[in-house]
Amino acid sequence: MSVIVKRSLVLQAVEQLRARIAAGDWAVGERLPTEPELAQELGISRNTVREAMRVLAFSGLIEIRQGDGSYLRTVQDPLQAVLALSRCSVDHAREARHILEAEAIGLAAQRCTEADLQGLRQALTHSGAHFHGDLQAYLEADMVFHQRLVDAAHNPALSELYRYFSGLVRAAVEHNMSHTARCQHTFDLHEQILEALTQRDPERAKRLSRDLIES
Template identity: 75%
Template sequence: MSQLTKRSLVEQAVDQLRDQIAKGTWQVGQRLPTEPELASDLGISRNTVREAMRVLAFSGLVEVRQGDGSYLRTVQDPLQAVQAMARCTVEHARETRHILEAEAIGLAALRCTEHDLRELRQALLQSGEHFHGDVDAYVACDIQFHQRLVDAAHNPALSELYRYFSGVVAAALQHNMTSVPRCQATFDLHGQILDALEQRDPQRAKRLSRTLIES
């Protein structure tokens, strides 16, 4: 019963803090009041405030900087975006990948570093080890490879958007791999995209990415 009560108090604190954020009590980038101050304002314990802040940090609303405090990261709850993505159709997901992923990979061909390329080669090698084996293991490796492709564009906004969207990509990939035979030619497209990055060829990288998305 005590655990249920504690969890309920944390949920109430989260709701109160979300309400304050929605009302514009704090601006994006502003340092939030300290735990003692929030505890006093909300009439709850510091432990409850601490756990509530962890929930907000996990959801992406708040950034906790060790030794510095908590800062408001956004006023739009990322959880709502994730939930909206989860409801999107297969066609909507495909369209989004064309706009987000393919264009990011084009930028990556122009901006990637030698370190990026090494990391991508390693991620692709790990994916290859699982392509004909366990589906869950392959999907996890493949999503990591695609995230690194987007990260190689060195645009934090694109990276963050794709990180939220990757759950949709993973679900679609898992469905495809369990419903149709695995095609080596499809997997080989990953290596060809990486070759295009190494050759600094954004148009080829985007074209191959779009072919992969449609496969």
């Protein structure tokens, strides 16, 4: 019964926060009040606020930045899009990756800056340190690398789409790595994609990206 009560309180807090967002209490990009401040305003515990904020972050309404606070990402609730993505089959996800990720990486090879390349090198070094170690640590680092690849296309629409889509990418990678032995060739493809970006070779970058998706 206590679990049900706690869940009910969290859902109530979520609805209150959604209502305030819809009412325009905060502008997109604005930092939200702290957990203690929201707890006092809503008359609930900090733990309940924290859980409610996690729900809003999952739905894409807010972004939680560790050590910095929570920021409003959008006033348009993308939860339905997230739910639709969660119902995708493995084959559908693979097809979508070919269309979205591979093409975005091709654009990145044409548009990336030196700062983009430096960020990608750092992300790849970090993920490489975990490739043969803890799976969850590797997945976290790998998703940062893939997001930065798409961000290097400098197309905000593609970047935002990929943020919602990345949960499916992570699930696919986790499934593959949990059921097959880790292959160095798979990680090497990441390095080759980065090399293709460095050489401004979009066709090679797309081809390698497709090889990685199918690996």
